[in-house]
Amino acid sequence: MSYYYAKGGDKIGPLTGEEFGLALDRGDVGPSTLVWTSGMDNWKPFADAASLFPARSPSAPSVPAASPVSAYPAQAENPVSQPGKQACAECGGLFDPDDMVRHGASWICAGCKPLFLQKLREGVGLRSAMNYAGFWIRVAAYLLDWVINLVLTVVVTFVPGLLFIGDDSGIGGLIGTVLGAIIGPAYYVFFVGKYAATPGKMAIGLKIVRSDGSRVSYPRAFARIFALSLAAIPLGAGLIAVGFDPEKRGWHDRICDTRVIRK
Ligand SMILES: [Zn+2]
Numbered sequence: 001m002s003y004y005y006a007k008g009g010d011k012i013g014p015l016t017g018e019e020f021g022l023a024l025d026r027g028d029v030g031p032s033t034l035v036w037t038s039g040m041d042n043w044k045p046f047a048d049a050a051s052l053f054p055a056r057s058p059s060a061p062s063v064p065a066a067s068p069v070s071a072y073p074a075q076a077e078n079p080v081s082q083p084g085k086q087a088c089a090e091c092g093g094l095f096d097p098d099d100m101v102r103h104g105a106s107w108i109c110a111g112c113k114p115l116f117l118q119k120l121r122e123g124v125g126l127r128s129a130m131n132y133a134g135f136w137i138r139v140a141a142y143l144l145d146w147v148i149n150l151v152l153t154v155v156v157t158f159v160p161g162l163l164f165i166g167d168d169s170g171i172g173g174l175i176g177t178v179l180g181a182i183i184g185p186a187y188y189v190f191f192v193g194k195y196a197a198t199p200g201k202m203a204i205g206l207k208i209v210r211s212d213g214s215r216v217s218y219p220r221a222f223a224r225i226f227a228l229s230l231a232a233i234p235l236g237a238g239l240i241a242v243g244f245d246p247e248k249r250g251w252h253d254r255i256c257d258t259r260v261i262r263k
Pocket residue numbers: 032088089090091092093108109110111112
């Protein structure tokens with residue numbers, strides 16, 4: 001029978017039962033260390049697969065006749081500082097810093113690293129990874145959209161009148177008026193819902209997302225237009241707030257749980 005364990009991203013093994021017992025004695029294998037032996041379909045934390053592995057060697061000191069499973073969590077529950085060791089922020093076990101990764105002020109052991117990285121990917125740590133776009137760059141994107149909208153509005157307002165020239169019913173003017181009124185919101189909802197950015201924001205490399213980084217739905221994009229108008233009413237205070245918020249939120253971003261980020 002051969003046994004393996006993971007240490008600092010490396011696979012250690014094949015080991016005999018006796019060698020594995022020694023690794024346990026040394027503390028190289030703890031409850032969260034990923035281990036594998038034949039008959040397992042995947043690597044698992046030692047605590048979940050201990051029955052398939054040899055126990056600590058009988059000569060090991062200070063272990064009363066207990067299984068490794070019960071012996072090790074006892075250590076994990078008491079992360080008292082040991083010289084040269086760090087407590088894992090996930091499992092609480094004590095490990096050599098050489099075998100751990102550092103994330104901010106936290107240390108993560110090799111065994112917990114895959115799970116920890118998965119958590120990060122799933123958004124737990126995403127907030128700090130987002131690059132929020134500030135006030136002036138958003139003003140620049142807004143001005144671009146304003147120019148594009150102005151051109152679009154002129155076109156959709158006057159083209160129907162030209163198409164119905166000679167028609168005295170006024171239908172051309174009516175169509176133009178209706179289109180002119182809805183083009184702005186339609187432009188905004190379509191582009192934000194479909195591409196997460198208006199053409200102005202796209203040109204500058206900005207994106208509107210939810211606070212957790214997920215996409216903004218069409219209804220939310222629609223609601224954000226009205227929230228935007230609301231934020232602009234008190235002398236633009238809700239928009240200027242972007243410049244003073246740690247996550248660069250305007251009031252409309254707070255109302256709609258959105259953030260503007262750089263791609
Ligand atoms: Zn750990």
